[in-house]
Amino acid sequence: MSFSVGIVGLPNVGKSTLFKALTRQKVDISNYPFCTISPNVGIVQVPDTRLQKIAKAIKPEKIIPTIIEFVDIAGLVKGAHKGEGLGNQFLSRIREVDAILEVVRNFKNENIAHIEGKPNPERDIEIIKTELLMKDLETVEKTKENFNKEAKSGNKEAIRKLEIMEIFCQALNKGKVLSEIELSEDSQNLTQELCLLTIKPIIYVFNSGELPATFDTKTLGVQNSLNIDLKTEEEISEFSESEIKELAISSKIGELISLCYKTLELIPFYTIKGGIETRAWTLKQGGNILDAAEKVHSDFKEKFIKAEVVSFEKLINSGSWQSAREKGWIETAGKEYIVKDGDIIEFRI
Ligand SMILES: Nc1nc2c(ncn2[C@@H]2O[C@H](COP(=O)(O)OP(=O)(O)OP(=O)(O)O)[C@@H](O)[C@H]2O)c(=O)[nH]1
Ligand SMILES: [Mg+2]
Known part of the structure; x- marks a missing residue:
């Protein structure tokens, strides 16, 4: 099973454009909010200079890189946790991925509708964050209700879980994502059991960098981010490797895949299968x-x-x-x- 990254963001910000650049798959890209309805899943090879060097020493018949999975999820809007837009369907897809890749629109083009009127990266990040927080809060509140009975009858495990859920609620109500707070081992296990969303690492892609940065990524809690012009990346993805060399253009997609790998705290290891096949694999650090x-x-x-x-x-x-x-x-x-x-x-x- 490979690790997976879900591409999220407001509608019309360039998620499918990124998905296409990553996977070279033909997908629906259009200037139309909610263009993506059923999620696209694509497998992407992780760029790895060491694999080639190992193969040089081993001289195998076959070289196989390791992979990471990307899922292009439908756009999310304010109120998604209450079912707005494609709300709940969207949020349940995020449950299944290991990390979130959030595309933030940072290009101006007036002809491409922005769901909130105009792009504003800071506000757009807040909208998504709030939806994830609200969904987690809802999940925790619901589970608390289910555990109340058992806790009242003295079930120790239920009592402990209720205590932890109380801590989660307090943080979420203050607008804190769960990945920001220090969690004991049993709290961490509970975040997995409840499939909470705000515990997942986030990678931000600022699409284009056309708008002046009026915000500080640090104060926004943005740790892992890249500025990429996704429209250009989509065009580059249609060129062959030799054309890319000839035109002397460079892509940032490799850097983005590596950033996802790093953010997920993954490491590669290699097998050589008696010298026949050199293959890279992915393991959690x-x-x-x-x-x-x-x-x-x-x-x-x-x-x-x-x-x-x-x-x-x-x-x-x-x-x-x-x-x-x-x-x-x-x-x-x-x-x-x-x-x-x-x-x-x-x-x-
Ligand atoms: N000017 C400009 N346009 C872009 C850029 N990235 C994407 N677009 C355009 O924006 C529109 C929406 O792009 P999509 O990739 O379909 O957006 P999405 O986020 O998948 O949208 P939904 O699936 O509707 O949520 C398309 O017309 C793209 O060509 C960019 O970097 N610059
Ligand atoms: Mg799309």
Whole structure:
């Protein structure tokens, strides 16, 4: 299963334009709010310079990059949590993704309608934030009601969960997203159980940068952001690689994919399948070798005996798997081994 990023934002801000630039899929893009109704799902390769270098040392028959999934979700408007626009349908799609990529309109074009009259990045960010907050508040309030009975009959787990939900409500009522507050482990688990939205990391794309920045991204709580001209990116995505080279144009899409990867706290690891196939995989930072084994094959976790591991640097320095072995640089990893960014792994099952 790959990690997924949901593209959200107000209607007509360039979400489908970005989706097309990312996936090169033909999608409905038009100057018409709510043009996207059923979400488009696309698989995108994660750019990775290390994969090519590893392949040079391993000389496999096949090279397979790792992927990340992008979902183009319908536009969201004020009141979505109460069902305005495509409201609830939209919000339930966000539940399913691991991170949110919010497109903020920052281009002027008067011919392209803005749902609030005129683009204003600061206000537009607030609208989306408020909708996510309100939806979470609604989810928590509803769940609290369900737990009340059990808590009253003395169920300890229900009592604890109610306590946590009280903390969530307090934060949300103050306009704080849950990713901003410090959470204990059981609180974090509860955010997952309730599929809360404001716990998800957000990446902001300011589309175009035509409007002067009148706001400070820090005060808006925007940590991960990029300015991209999505219209241009859509055009670039139609060129072949050789045309891109010839025209000396550059795209920021690779940078954006890497930013998503980083924001999700993901790391790549690699397998070589006895030298036949060099493949990149994605793992949550801090994952151990059994988590990695499970990614590679559903059976591998149970059948795992040990694995051979070498770091990217050591493989490249030695030049080949064989000489890394001769130098004694290939380690044997047991079940507790924590996978490091760039590890090359041969599973022994
Ligand atoms: N001038 C300009 N126009 C853009 C830019 N990005 C997108 N557009 C145009 O804005 C319109 C809406 O773009 P879409 O990508 O369909 O917007 P969306 O956010 O998917 O809209 P909905 O699906 O309706 O919510 C289209 O006419 C795009 O060509 C940009 O960077 N500059
Ligand atoms: Mg769209």
